[in-house]
Amino acid sequence: MSGISGRGPVVALVGGATAGRGAKPANRFVQKAAPLLRMVARRVGIAVPLLVLVSFSVFAISSISTADPARAILGEGATPQSVAQLRHQLGLDQSFLHRYWDWLSGVAHGGLGNSWYGNIPVLTKISQGLPTTISLVLAAMILTAVVGIPLGLYAGMRRGGKVDTIANSLAAIGLAMPEFWVALVLILLLSVKLRVLPGTGALTLSGDPWQAARHLIIPVVAIALPQICALYRQTRASAAIVAQQDYVRTARAGGISEWSLLRTRVAKNALVAPVTLLGLQLGRMIGIAAVVESVYGLHGIGSIAVQAALTSDLPVVLGVVLVTAAVVMAANLLTDIATYYLAPKARNS
Amino acid sequence: MSSELPLRLHPGLGTDAEVLTSAGVGTWRSFARQRLGLVALIVFVFIVAATLLAPLLPLADPNAQVLIDRLQGPTWHHWLGTDELGRDELARLLAATRISLWAALQATVVGVALGVPIGLTTGLLGGRLDGVVSRLFDAVQSMPALMLAIASVAVFGRQLTPAMVAVGVAFSPTFYRVSRAAASTVSRETYVEASRSMGQRTTRIVFSHIIGNVASTLIVQISTTFAFGILAEAALSYLGLGVQPPAASLGSMLTSAAILLNTSPQLTLLPGLVIILLALCVSQVSNALEYLTSDEVGVR
Numbered sequence: 207m208s209g210i211s212g213r214g215p216v217v218a219l220v221g222g223a224t225a226g227r228g229a230k231p232a233n234r235f236v237q238k239a240a241p242l243l244r245m246v247a248r249r250v251g252i253a254v255p256l257l258v259l260v261s262f263s264v265f266a267i268s269s270i271s272t273a274d275p276a277r278a279i280l281g282e283g284a285t286p287q288s289v290a291q292l293r294h295q296l297g298l299d300q301s302f303l304h305r306y307w308d309w310l311s312g313v314a315h316g317g318l319g320n321s322w323y324g325n326i327p328v329l330t331k332i333s334q335g336l337p338t339t340i341s342l343v344l345a346a347m348i349l350t351a352v353v354g355i356p357l358g359l360y361a362g363m364r365r366g367g368k369v370d371t372i373a374n375s376l377a378a379i380g381l382a383m384p385e386f387w388v389a390l391v392l393i394l395l396l397s398v399k400l401r402v403l404p405g406t407g408a409l410t411l412s413g414d415p416w417q418a419a420r421h422l423i424i425p426v427v428a429i430a431l432p433q434i435c436a437l438y439r440q441t442r443a444s445a446a447i448v449a450q451q452d453y454v455r456t457a458r459a460g461g462i463s464e465w466s467l468l469r470t471r472v473a474k475n476a477l478v479a480p481v482t483l484l485g486l487q488l489g490r491m492i493g494i495a496a497v498v499e500s501v502y503g504l505h506g507i508g509s510i511a512v513q514a515a516l517t518s519d520l521p522v523v524l525g526v527v528l529v530t531a532a533v534v535m536a537a538n539l540l541t542d543i544a545t546y547y548l549a550p551k552a553r554n555s
Numbered sequence: 556m557s558s559e560l561p562l563r564l565h566p567g568l569g570t571d572a573e574v575l576t577s578a579g580v581g582t583w584r585s586f587a588r589q590r591l592g593l594v595a596l597i598v599f600v601f602i603v604a605a606t607l608l609a610p611l612l613p614l615a616d617p618n619a620q621v622l623i624d625r626l627q628g629p630t631w632h633h634w635l636g637t638d639e640l641g642r643d644e645l646a647r648l649l650a651a652t653r654i655s656l657w658a659a660l661q662a663t664v665v666g667v668a669l670g671v672p673i674g675l676t677t678g679l680l681g682g683r684l685d686g687v688v689s690r691l692f693d694a695v696q697s698m699p700a701l702m703l704a705i706a707s708v709a710v711f712g713r714q715l716t717p718a719m720v721a722v723g724v725a726f727s728p729t730f731y732r733v734s735r736a737a738a739s740t741v742s743r744e745t746y747v748e749a750s751r752s753m754g755q756r757t758t759r760i761v762f763s764h765i766i767g768n769v770a771s772t773l774i775v776q777i778s779t780t781f782a783f784g785i786l787a788e789a790a791l792s793y794l795g796l797g798v799q800p801p802a803a804s805l806g807s808m809l810t811s812a813a814i815l816l817n818t819s820p821q822l823t824l825l826p827g828l829v830i831i832l833l834a835l836c837v838s839q840v841s842n843a844l845e846y847l848t849s850d851e852v853g854v855r
Contacts, residue, residue, distance in 0.1 A: 379831065
């Protein structure tokens with residue numbers, strides 16, 4: 207199935223490009239991009255059944271769970287009649303296959319079902335949280351890449367010495383820190399004691415952008431800190447391996463400046479592993495953002511999922527899980543495209 | 556001290572002792588890291604022992620509330636002071652650490668039990684099954700561990716064990732991938748072919764050859780997962796998704812402490828520092844193991 211969907215667009219493009227004689231550059235572009243497009247199409251083709259599988263598993267597992275969402279929603283003092291009535295209302299008295307089919311046909315019509323509280327569409331809830339989570343995670347990723355990669359490259363090119371040892375120890379400690387605790391300590395230091403940054407509260411992106419940015423500093427730093435340390439260590443290790451290669455030694459012996467050495471011979475090879483890690487970190491950051499959002503009182507999709515989990519609001523949690531999984535799959539694809547450009551050797555695999 | 560180093564051959568460089576004397580600074584640093592790993596192991600074992608022996612120690616009951624003694628600083632009776640309900644902070648920290656370690660262990664065991672056997676099997680057999688199972692683990696990997704744990708709470712209610720099982724499931728793809736790669740590489744090696752042609756059964760081959768080959772990578776992965784398990788437990792219990800009061804875990808202690816952040820910051824700092832210490836110990840032990848089992852010299 208994925209093979210067929212993979213060939214479709216490529217064949218069409220090749221056909222279009224070879225139609226005229228003057229289309230030579232375009233043809234070359236297509237030749238270069240064809241395997242990449244095939245990869246993209248194949249991955250998208252795999253992603254859809256995988257997401258269906260994920261949603262099916264959630265439904266299947268929820269059907270074997272002994273916890274009754276209707277009882278959780280109504281509370282301890284609910285009468286059996288009202289519980290039964292709510293179960294009927296939510297469709298919980300039907301078989302899980304039946305419920306899953308209902309949900310899946312809802313997805314086919316562009317929805318993710320409704321919340322069990324107030325019947326709000328799950329997509330509406332998620333779209334309310336997305337801007338906050340996107341700005342949070344995107345800023346954390348940029349911070350991670352901008353700090354982690356250059357520091358790691360620098361350290362990997364010149365290992366040894368006091369600075370390197372201290373940086374490594376700091377990175378090890380940073381990796382051991384729970385993000386939400388970092389957020390708490392930063393709130394204590396920067397907003398409670400020193401009063402230089404705003405305290406907890408929801409983010410308003412429509413207002414003053416400077417205020418919004420100031421509001422995001424603590425959660426972004428808290429999310430990024432351990433990831434910076436992880437990325438630093440990964441970049442340092444791969445730069446160190448590359449810096450030991452014979453061709454780098456030869457270039458160094460020839461008197462090349464460290465900067466041109468890094469730019470022309472080390473960076474591209476040394477970046478494959480860090481870029482892969484950065485792709486994986488996106489998923490971790492979305493998970494961690496759920497915790498930090500809750501600490502900081504931000505209304506992102508993570509804190510929406512946490513609230514929904516605390517109230518057994520399964521449709522909302524399932525929606526957030528699926529949106530997250532889709533985003534992570536997309537990030538993995540982007541990572542593979544980046545690797546494709548950085549490491550020609552890996553193109554065939 | 557150098558005699559305590561395992562005598563290992565480094566390609567082209569001689570044994571550890573020779574490298575130590577010839578290579579100077581670089582090797583001294585890797586040696587120092589080994590020692591750091593040893594210190595980390597001792598500290599970790601000490602903490603585990605302390606949490607297990609806590610009921611025998613002359614400490615207050617971790618859940619006993621003495622409201623008149625609440626929010627005290629360190630005293631002779633309460634070495635680390637008391638919390639907002641007058642409970643002994645040290646006793647609570649020890650009880651909490653035990654729950655956190657147990658939770659991390661649950662996640663790690665689930666990850667290993669799910670990933671390793673399946674990975675070894677598909678790695679050995681290959682073929683279509685391998686492709687399908689690998690895609691399934693890809694699907695699992697697309698869900699962040701914490702997100703999966705949050706989903707498990709939505710399904711099973713606020714309990715720590717299902718949440719930590721979910722964290723373990725989220726980590727199983729790493730174990731799967733490592734074991735599968737090792738099994739698939741080893742199954743193509745000549746000596747496995749040889750033992751197969753001599754009529755040894757496949758399970759036997761797995762145990763005698765592959766486990767030995769993959770063990771070192773697995774140990775490092777296990778400690779990484781365990782360290783993450785500690786952090787994940789803290790995050791989940793902090794959000795109220797894990798351990799329920801009055802039981803204490805390092806995360807749930809932070810929940811009540813966060814409200815008092817302004818007046819009693821020590822209640823927030825202490826559990827956090829214990830979490831960092833535990834995660835740091837595990838990662839340092841892991842680093843030392845990685846060094847001991849890696850063949851490359853110098854690139855660290």
